[in-house]
Amino acid sequence: MSLSYRLLDSSSVEELKHVQRLIDADLSEPYSVYVYRYFLNQWPQLCYLAFEENERDPVGCVVCKYEEHRGARLRGYIGMLAVAQQFRRRGIAKELVAIAIEKMQTLGCDEVMLETEVENTTALSLYEGFGFIRLKRMFRYYLNQGDAFKLILPLTEKSCTRSTFLLQPETALGLG
């Protein structure tokens, strides 16, 4: 029973539906179809699916984006991650995250950011295993009123410098 991973085929409406199905089963936050459109249409290169040999449909997915942050650095963002219930504990989520971060690296991201529930120890240990740290805690962040941690993984030195300082021309030159 081997696993395989590949980029989402954004030309397939079916695959968007699979992503929607996987995420909806998993998350308490309400998402409209335009949440998926937002990510998948703008950053199709950052959405990966996991397949299990015996299953026709994907069993897991990760949905990300990347953007300039405060005009100072490129920040990757992991928006959604889900693995179907019966395929958990097999390292699928970990592999999906690793593939996504690798891609962000090649895209030139300086850091990767995400939010996760304070109570979600599984997600926390997954991300912390990659070197993410909890940069801040946010009070009653989710609809279910739970706090969230904002996690960041620094990929380059730029991630470790306050953006205000990155904006100063002399500093930018220094870095160049």
Add this chain to the structure above:
Amino acid sequence: MEGLEAQLRRLRLDKGLVDVTSEFRELASRMVPESVIKAPSFDLFEGTHSLEIDNPKLDSSLLALTEKELNFDCTKVYGEATEQKVEFVTAVVDRLCRTIVLWLNDFQTLPTTVLSCRYVAHILCQFTEDPCADLSSCQLETGDELFDQVLASCVIAVCYFVKFVQTLFKAGVVYEEEDLNCNAMGLNVLSTVQLPTVKSHLARSQKLLEKSYPQAHQLQMLLMLLMHLVEVYGLLPTYFGSTSQVDHEHTLNKLIETSRDLEQFPLPDGTVYQGAFSAVIQKKMSNQFPPRDIILPTGKEYTALADMVQDLRFVLSVDQAKTVTEIAQFSRFFNRVRPLHVVARAFYPLNLMRDDQTVLAQYTFDEYSQLHLEEFSFCDTELYKLLKNEPQTSGVKQKFQDFLQEISGALFEWYQTSSQNPCRSRQGFNRQLLMWDSLQAQIETYELELESQGIADQLEDGSSFMPLTTWVFYMKLRAMLDFVLKGFELDVYKPWEFFSMFWYSYYLAQHLENTLHRVLNFIEARIDSMVALNKKIKKLKAGEKKEKLREAYRAGMSSQMPVLMKNKDFIKYSLLDCSVIKILSLAQVFQFAVLKSFGLIDNQHPGSGRFSSPERVHKLRFKTFASIGVPELPSYGSFQQSLQDFVITEPMFETKLARSLDFNEVELSKVKSSLQSVFQDIEADSGQTRARAGTQLVQKQALEYYQGLLRSTDALIINGKTLRSKLGNRRRDDLSTAYTVGISRTQGGCSYFPLLKLDQRKP
């Protein structure tokens, strides 16, 4: 469908429209699957916040309502006999009062609580359409006075309290969704109505009840509660000007009393409400929010209401403060160990730093900032003496005034931070760092300029004192320490980060301690010189010179001396406070090093190698501090080196280990005695010949905080002993297979100092 068609006919939406369904389907089928067609200016990100048709989490039309709820009619009398009517009205008013608590205490939304009451929606809709300040548009019109007068009064009163909370909310100290939800569904919550109008409406209801419904005992109590609840609006500082002072203490005490009296009544059977509370407003009114279930009372609401009022009464007590230090200490402790009720937290800064640019209507912001300086390092300095005699127009004075304004800005942040939720509070300290840092740089330049003009103070060792810079540095160090340690409270650091964070807090505390010592030295020298002046005068022969000196001495003794003495006490207390933080941080460093010596933990991020590096992760964690001028952030190498210095190695592992653990215990016992002195300071304040810690108004809260530190100290001592017995004397390789290192929080301990404890590894 007929219903809709009829409606469309009424709205004339049945004509002049062209069906483009199949055309749209055709156009869509020709689109590239992954594309979206949109207006160029529209950002798809906005689309992520849209609601969605037929999505149960996002479509409020899907909310299920019962027949009774759908048919509920605000203009109908419920109940036949008087007794039944009273029962109904009482139940509705009781539930309405409870919804306030459900709204505020459980962080619920208005539509699922207060606005779930059909009468509230009914009356506010009327008011929104026709906002009459005399409440003439707010009518129930059932034809029964119990409803039209009494129930209407109660609904109006509850709305008026909502208006009070809205006003607090608008001041922007607490945050939408996190702390409070003030979504009034676009309804105007009695904006133009004055407090006396509401009170007289309620008074008419009270009279009516007394006269015609003497048996309605519970309803009378509820009216009493609401009468006091609306009076809370009068606490708003903006309101003070427009009315004679209300006796707040009396209002709040009565409110607590009445809440306690109402605790006795059990929750009625749900059927009694007849559908008066429902999700109808979410389903039928304009609504840009996802649907949510309405919240049911649990029976504990009046107790919670009394608690809320107690918190409010407590934060109001800050106006009894006699010095700036007392206000600052109040702010430091009032919301620390136990977070206060959101209404009290929102009210506190609004009351303290008022719209009229005063602090508690007692000091202007500039005066207040100057007193902050004087009650620390500024009193009896050269600049202080100079400014006393300087005309308003002098350059030195003008520049000083400019700085006072800047200081006010930074202090404003500091005070606001004190009443925020714990997460916002940590971010608040983070934001302050840069503020204090740039202020320090500017003030230092100013003071150096003054020194070049000969306006300078020196310490005994000949170094220059710079009282203003010193104060800013002190404030900055405290904010830095709070920012670092608050991370422990919020579980932001993993065990492997404990070394770096506690070593850094130890480093900061050392700087703070040095700063406090410098201030103490200066103050003591000033006191000594004043005493010496007296001796000098005695030796002098009578004459003009002697008289002049005697005059100076008298003036100094009456104005500066008391301040200097007070400051000296406060600095001494602050030194104790600082040494506690310093040694506890050091003890944590020691325990981390012991664990590392046995190979049980490391200060490198265990998984950072693949995409990052331990050094980079470390730098991200210390990003904020890297931009601070003083104290300079030690390099990554220094962090690593200092850990090596603490780690125990062969040879003589056993001896060194014992020495390390012993030293730790001795230091921690010093903390305990420091804490005893702090307790004495705090307790002495209540007798108050003179305030040492300045905590007399927050004595209980301050004691609670320091008792937490004491418990944490004890826990660290015990943890040290446990480590000793579990780990043994020699470094062994099997320990890391037997144990993992986890975080443990001491019951009743200080949240800044969780422990690293050994957990048996699960097989």
Add this chain to the structure above:
Amino acid sequence: MSGLEFPDYIGSKIYVTVTRARMLVGTLVATDSELNLLLDNVEEITADSNRKLGLISVPQDTIKSIKIEAAQITALENSKQAFSRDIV
């Protein structure tokens, strides 16, 4: 019939009848290839109520019909023709 494309319709007021006997009236902001519509300033009309909902995603499977004002179509057509004339 009209030669109009989706980009032409963006910004138009459209009338969408959906499940549960509701009509949504709002400005067309976006659509995807499946005809999931995104409408802004939406007013929801039912047999007994009329309310504002703001920004609404209308999944294609909830849509019964889509209508547009005849006058609006004429206006769109005219401006399109004028535009292509200018280009020629």
